[in-house]
Amino acid sequence: MAQFQLADTDKVTFDRDGVIVLRGFHDPERDILPIQRAIYEIIGLVIERHGLNILRESFSPLSFDAGFTELIRINRGYGGEVYDLVKQIPAFLRLISSQHSEALFCSLRGTDLAGIGTASYGIRIDNPGEEKFRSQWHQEYLYQPQSVDGIVLWTPLVPILPETGPVMYCVGSHRDGLRKYVKDDVYSGKSGAYKISMLDEETIANQYPQSSPLTQPGDVIVMDYLTIHQSGYNRSARSRWSIQSRFFNFKDPSGMKIGWKASVTAGTEIEAIFSDYFVKGAA
Known part of the structure; x- marks a missing residue:
């Protein structure tokens, strides 16, 4: 495995806050540019497939979409076609499973056996003003029950400005464990797992200092699986493109106990696994 040395201060910050921001973790030219170029080509192929008359400027990292x-x-x-296709880009798959990222996880968690959960990675496309697929306050572990000893790596493909909607997280919230959740009418207009909400989510979120770091392609936000966070509100004129990948610790007892279950998007019945954490009725 590639050697990765995490700064002592970063480890202390991560243990305390449940989040660190690593600037320039991925090389924009080597790691990010091939993904952006492939996305540009895929968008063009979908346009061609449907015989659409859409004029496009030449490729550049700033206008890959x-x-x-x-x-x-x-x-x-x-x-939706583009969304499904971009997850099949080899450069994307190389990035999420890179030795660099694996070594980061092992350094943070003190393990030598990392895993990447089934259906636990992808490229999000958050369109301006689109609430249906925005991820509200939540903890990753509920939706990724491979082990509680896990981390999320969030990497933007576009510059994240205040109007783009940076990731919002609650500093130190991981230390208070898994919260209660409810599946009710609060988010009835959403689909799938987006219908699940944290019980009294706004009250809980407001108990913590909140942060929304501005990031550039190549930067990585690293979050503990129990850190409360949500997608920002995209109020810009452009879609927010970002990469999410997740690592878990095979040797963590919690994962072993439940059998290292796959992501909720792979069909895992999280309400059965976490029955003690689901509350019936309205939030």
Whole structure:
């Protein structure tokens, strides 16, 4: 495995806050640019497949998603095609499973056996003003029950400005364990796991200092599986593209006890696994 030395101060911060921001963790030219270039090509192929007349500027790292806004304006479903296809880009798969990232996890968790959960990674596309698929306050462990000893790596593919909607997290919230959740009418307009909400989520979130770091492609936000966080509100004119990957510790007793279950998106019945943490009725 590649050697990775995490600064002592970063380890202390992560243990205390449940989050660290590593600037320039990925090389923009070597790691990020090939993904951006492939996304540009895929958008063009989807446009071509549907015979659409969408003019696009030439590729650049700052405009790799040229034509996407026009594409989803014509048909939102075309954006779904792009969403599914970009997860199959080899450069993306190399990045999420890189020795560099694995070594980071092992350094943080003091283990020599890391795992990447089934369906635990992807490229998010958060469109301006679109609430249906925005991720509200939650803890990753509920949706990724591989082991409580896990981390999320969040990497932007576009510069994250205040209007783009940076990730929001509650500093130190991981120290208070897994919270109670409810599946009710609060988020009835959402789909799948987005219908699940943390019980009294705003009250709980407001108990902690909150942070929303601005990041650039190549930066990584590293979060503990129990850190309370949510997607920011994209109020810009452009989609927010970001990479999420997750590592877990095979040797953690909690994961072993439940059998290192796959992500909720892979069909895992999290309400059965975490029955003690689900409350019936309205939040």
